[in-house]
Amino acid sequence: MPNLDARVTAQGLGHWFVHDHWLFRDFSFDLVPQHVYAVTGPSGSGKSTLLSIIAGWLGPSEGTVTRHADTIRWVFQNPHGVPRRTALDHVALAYIGQGFKRKDADLAAMDMLTRFHLEGIADSPFAALSGGEAQRLMLARGLATSPDVFLIDEPTAQLDRTTADEVNAVMSSLAGQGIVVIATHDPHTRAMCSDVIDLAGEVAHSDSSEPASNVLGIGAESEGVSHPAVPSGPDTSSVFAEQST
Numbered sequence: 509m510p511n512l513d514a515r516v517t518a519q520g521l522g523h524w525f526v527h528d529h530w531l532f533r534d535f536s537f538d539l540v541p542q543h544v545y546a547v548t549g550p551s552g553s554g555k556s557t558l559l560s561i562i563a564g565w566l567g568p569s570e571g572t573v574t575r576h577a578d579t580i581r582w583v584f585q586n587p588h589g590v591p592r593r594t595a596l597d598h599v600a601l602a603y604i605g606q607g608f609k610r611k612d613a614d615l616a617a618m619d620m621l622t623r624f625h626l627e628g629i630a631d632s633p634f635a636a637l638s639g640g641e642a643q644r645l646m647l648a649r650g651l652a653t654s655p656d657v658f659l660i661d662e663p664t665a666q667l668d669r670t671t672a673d674e675v676n677a678v679m680s681s682l683a684g685q686g687i688v689v690i691a692t693h694d695p696h697t698r699a700m701c702s703d704v705i706d707l708a709g710e711v712a713h714s715d716s717s718e719p720a721s722n723v724l725g726i727g728a729e730s731e732g733v734s735h736p737a738v739p740s741g742p743d744t745s746s747v748f749a750e751q752s753t
C-alpha cells in the first residue's frame with residue numbers, strides 16, 4: 509500500500525532555464541494521496557519540468573518543494589522494457605523487489621495485469637507488445653510498486669487515437685492510490701483526473717512584476733477535490749525511474 513500520509517507541498521514555485529524567462533512562477537499547491545492530478549499545457553510550457561521538480565530531480569529557480577514520501581516512481585512517454593522478458597516478469601519483478609516469493613509475485617502480477625486488461629499477453633515477450641500494451645504494462649509495473657508519488661509523463665503522446673484510448677480506459681486503475689501526477693496533452697487523459705494543474709495560461713516573461721495568479725492555475729474538475737490536510741510522514745524521498753531493468 510502507498511503511504512496515505514504522503515504529501516508534496518510546493519510554495520512560491522518558479523522556474524526558468526533562460527535567465528528571467530519564467531516558465532511558471534509563484535505557484536503553490538499541496539498534492540495528496542488518492543488524487544490524480546493532470547498537468548496540462550502546450551508543448552514547452554513546462555509540464556515535464558514541473559514533474560522533475562516534484563520528483564526532486566531538478567531544483568526550482570525559486571520557491572520550495574517539501575516531499576513527505578518514501579517512494580517516487582516515473583513512467584516516461586516511451587515505454588522501456590527488456591525485449592525478451594515476458595510481460596508477467598516485468599510486473600512480478602516489482603513484487604519480488606518488495607519481498608514477495610516468486611509464486612506469490614506471479615499471482616499478484618497476474619492480478620495487476622488483469623486490472624490493465626493485459627492478462628492475455630502475460631506470457632508474451634516485451635518486444636512483441638503493441639505500443640498501447642507496452643504503455644499499459646509500464647503503468648501496471650509502476651503501480652505494482654505502490655509508489656507514494658507516481659509521476660507519469662505523457663502516457664499517450666506516442667500512441668494513435670485508438671491505442672491511446674486503450675491506455676486511457678485503464679487509467680481509472682490509478683485512482684485511489686498514492687499521489688498520481690500525469691503530464692498530458694490528451695483531453696481524454698485529463699478527463700479521468702480529479703484535479704488539473706494548468707500551465708496553459710500566460711507564460712510570464714522576463715521579470716514580470718504582475719502578480720503570478722494568471723500564470724498558472726490549479727483547478728478542480730470534479731467534486732471532492734479540496735486538498736485535505738494530511739499529517740506529515742517521514743521525509744525520506746527516494747526516486748525510482750521506470751527504465752529498463
Ligand SMILES: Nc1ncnc2c1ncn2[C@@H]1O[C@H](COP(=O)(O)OP(=O)(O)OP(=O)(O)O)[C@@H](O)[C@H]1O
Nearest residue numbers: 525526531549550551552553554555556557558691
Ligand atoms: N535542461 C534544460 N535546459 C534548458 N532548457 C530546457 C531544459 N529542459 C527543458 N527546457 C526548456 O524548457 C521549456 C519547457 O520544457 P518542458 O520539457 O518542461 O515542456 P513540456 O511542457 O513538457 O513540453 P512537451 O509537451 O513538449 O513535453 C522548453 O522550452 C524546453 O526547451
Ligand SMILES: [Mg+2]
Nearest residue numbers: 555556557691
Ligand atoms: Mg514534456
